[in-house]
Amino acid sequence: MNPETLDQAFEALKTYDWGADRNALNPIDEAVLATREIAEARAALETRLAAVLATDVSRDAKDVVCRWLMVVGTAACVPALAALLTDEQLAHMARYALERIPDPAAAQALREAIDRTGGNLRVGIIGSLGARQDAASVPGLVSLLGNDDAAVACSAIAALGVIRTPEAVQALTQAQPASPAAKCAVVDALLACAEKLLADGKRAEAMAVYRKFTGDEQPIHVRLAATQGLLACAGQTP
Secondary structure (H helix, E strand, C coil): CCHHHHHHHHHHHCCCCCCCCHHHHHHHHHHHHHCCCCHHHHHHHHHHHHHHCCCCCCHHHHHHHHHHHHHHCCHHHHHHHHCCCCCCCCHHHHHHHHHHCCCHHHHHHHHHHHCCCCHHHHHHHHHHHHHCCCHHHHHHHHCCCCCCCHHHHHHHHHHHHHHCCHHHHHHHHHCCCCCHHHHHHHHHHHHHHHHHHHHCCCHHHHHHHHHCCCCCCCCHHHHHHHHHHHHHHCCCCC
16 A cells, blocks of 8 residues: 555545546555555544545545445544534435444444434434444434424334334334324334344244234234234244
8 A cells, every 4th residue: 555645545535526537536445445454554544534524525525435434434433424414415424334333432423413403314313223223222212203203203113113122112012103104114113023023032022013913903914914923923834
């Protein structure tokens, strides 16, 4: 990895946009790969990339930096990514990077951003917590089940359905959503939870969930899914 070539790539990054020659950034791509097993060099590269996010480079440049941080990112770059979570143009790429950084600090940053955002930004952050299957976010997600914004409520329901902890199942079971969309989301989330319970060998708990959806008041596709689940719990092929 030639330091001078890498410096030139970072210089090109300052004016980069999606219409520019991507080859100019290749040395950074190569550095991401070359430092995989070299902790000190990778940390230095992460620091340098994170610093770019605090500058006035283009949206496209910050977008590509977030993509690199998906690979090399650690807790060290979380503050720089978290600062973008309220930015309408950059929040999505910052979220994707935070989803993939295994350090708990990344999940904490996403949880803290829920109260600093609204609308689609909040929906996206909730989705990222679900993607991380972040059990620590369950209490905060539960508090959003009755949110006036139906999209926020539905995203919280969906995230709980992905996280699938006992606490998430309990909250979904007790939920009383007002909107039709949220009601459907609860059904989907609980069926997903039941599937996970069954996969974990918790047949009694899975059966208790499936039985909630076998009544005639349920849509036929829901009854069918619940019936198939009950058969699976009994060890029978639907």
